[in-house]
Amino acid sequence: MSDVLIIGGGFAGVWTAASAVRTQREAGAADSALRVTLVDAGDDLVIRPRLYEAGPEAMRVALDRVLGPIGVRRVAATVTAIDTDARRVSAIARDGAELHLPYDRLVLAAGSRVLTPPIEGAQHLFDVDTMPAAAALESHLGRLADLPAGAERFTAVVVGGGFTGIELATELPDRLRKAAGGDLQDDVRVVLVERAGSVGPELGPGPRPEILAALEHAGVEVRLNVELRSVDQERAVLSDGTVIPSRTVVWTAGMRASALTRQISGSHDELGRLAVDQHMRVTGVDGVYAAGDTAAAVAEGGHVVMQSCQHAVPQGKLAGTNVAADLLGLPLVPFAPNPYVTCLDLGSYGAVLTLGWDRAVAQTGAAAKQLKQSINTEWIYPPVDDAAAILTLADHRTTWPTDAVASGS
Numbered sequence: 001m002s003d004v005l006i007i008g009g010g011f012a013g014v015w016t017a018a019s020a021v022r023t024q025r026e027a028g029a030a031d032s033a034l035r036v037t038l039v040d041a042g043d044d045l046v047i048r049p050r051l052y053e054a055g056p057e058a059m060r061v062a063l064d065r066v067l068g069p070i071g072v073r074r075v076a077a078t079v080t081a082i083d084t085d086a087r088r089v090s091a092i093a094r095d096g097a098e099l100h101l102p103y104d105r106l107v108l109a110a111g112s113r114v115l116t117p118p119i120e121g122a123q124h125l126f127d128v129d130t131m132p133a134a135a136a137l138e139s140h141l142g143r144l145a146d147l148p149a150g151a152e153r154f155t156a157v158v159v160g161g162g163f164t165g166i167e168l169a170t171e172l173p174d175r176l177r178k179a180a181g182g183d184l185q186d187d188v189r190v191v192l193v194e195r196a197g198s199v200g201p202e203l204g205p206g207p208r209p210e211i212l213a214a215l216e217h218a219g220v221e222v223r224l225n226v227e228l229r230s231v232d233q234e235r236a237v238l239s240d241g242t243v244i245p246s247r248t249v250v251w252t253a254g255m256r257a258s259a260l261t262r263q264i265s266g267s268h269d270e271l272g273r274l275a276v277d278q279h280m281r282v283t284g285v286d287g288v289y290a291a292g293d294t295a296a297a298v299a300e301g302g303h304v305v306m307q308s309c310q311h312a313v314p315q316g317k318l319a320g321t322n323v324a325a326d327l328l329g330l331p332l333v334p335f336a337p338n339p340y341v342t343c344l345d346l347g348s349y350g351a352v353l354t355l356g357w358d359r360a361v362a363q364t365g366a367a368a369k370q371l372k373q374s375i376n377t378e379w380i381y382p383p384v385d386d387a388a389a390i391l392t393l394a395d396h397r398t399t400w401p402t403d404a405v406a407s408g409s
């Protein structure tokens with residue numbers, strides 16, 4: 001029996017596990033040929049792309065309902081070390097026990113984290129990167145009405161005008177109005193702070209008019225060419241000296257691959273991701289694969305994948321297919337994800353769908369919003385309690401439903 005060990009139960013890790021099982025069964029190998037184990041610190045697949053929404057605590061799927069039916073062993077533990085010479089991973093279990101997990105093939109799918117800045121008062125920043133952080137913001141918003149009145153009470157500052165910052169800034173006015181209740185609706189203020197000279201600098205000019213219209217529609221004030229300098233419980237201070245009274249300053253800028261990537265001696269890009277070959281093998285490190293936000297895989301046209309769910313899922317499916325193929329003596333499959341698309345939520349204004357790496361706008365308004373809702377509430381969720389459905393979807397050749405939109409069908 002060979003051990004496939006997967007670190008991380010996010011989108012990449014879960015689909016790695018399912019695809020490894022699928023490949024083994026498709027090959028007609030005995031169930032005992034591979035032991036597939038997934039180790040994650042938590043018990044849930046956290047639906048991170050939804051953590052900017054209200055009610056983040058519900059954005060999860062119990063890992064056991066996906067892994068259990070397909071016979072994947074789950075270990076609830078935090079990985080602390082990876083020894084690629086001894087082919088062994090060390091982890092701390094919930095009861096404090098130290099675990100040593102051997103592997104024949106390792107898949108690192110430990111995701112990414114937002115990098116909070118080393119500024120004065122950083123401990124007062126909120127973020128929507130993890131379930132506990134998003135839940136803390138939600139609970140803070142729910143308590144605002146009980147705090148003393150003042151300009152800071154229902155004012156939120158969102159720092160970072162990228163993907164997450166835009167989605168959160170266009171969502172927050174409604175969440176704050178709900179928190180403010182009846183007479184205090186006019187006290188709600190949301191400010192979006194971006195250090196570049198335009199909103200969504202990495203999204204390019206295509207969707208920008210829609211983004212700006214949505215921010216205006218939501219009444220969000222935009223401050224460009226300025227950074228957050230310091231923060232405390234009642235104010236944010238910007239690099240141009242502006243003081244914004246605010247009890248809610250949310251940091252959204254800058255993602256970094258899991259620190260576990262540094263325990264593997266491959267080459268790392270500026271986001272900390274490991275270089276992988278077209279089969280998701282970490283370059284130069286025997287027996288180790290990476291997938292999702294830890295891997296700098298190359299997609300169509302030579303573009304390096306985005307740290308996105310859209311790329312984490314196909315990378316996971318490919319890594320799972322290939323670790324199993326590798327151990328069973330089958331040919332490996334090259335990475336060929338579906339064409340890149342972006343669907344950005346713009347709050348009550350709608351959404352914007354773009355196609356390709358230059359992000360040509362393909363859909364806006366209510367139609368794009370409906371698509372975003374389908375993505376967020378259906379497509380990114382794995383099937384649960386149904387081995388056949390999980391293994392069918394684990395096929396690395398499955399397409400995203402957005403492909404139908406992209407091709408106009």
Ligand SMILES: Cc1cc2nc3c(=O)[nH]c(=O)nc-3n(C[C@H](O)[C@H](O)[C@H](O)COP(=O)(O)OP(=O)(O)OC[C@H]3O[C@@H](n4cnc5c(N)ncnc54)[C@H](O)[C@@H]3O)c2cc1C
Pocket residue numbers: 007008009010011012013039040041042044045046047048049050051052077078079080109110111112128129130164258260291292293294307308309310311312343
């Ligand atoms: C607010 C927000 C909005 C987003 N919106 C979009 C969007 O619209 N579209 C899109 O495509 N993407 C979006 N993303 C990005 C997307 O969520 C990530 O790219 C995706 O979750 C990456 O999947 P992953 O499996 O690589 O990592 P993750 O989902 O981060 O999962 C990693 C897993 O590894 C586990 N782990 C980490 N370290 C350890 C350890 N030491 N020991 C044990 N377990 C560990 C974690 O607990 C976690 O379960 C968004 C992200 C955020 C935060």
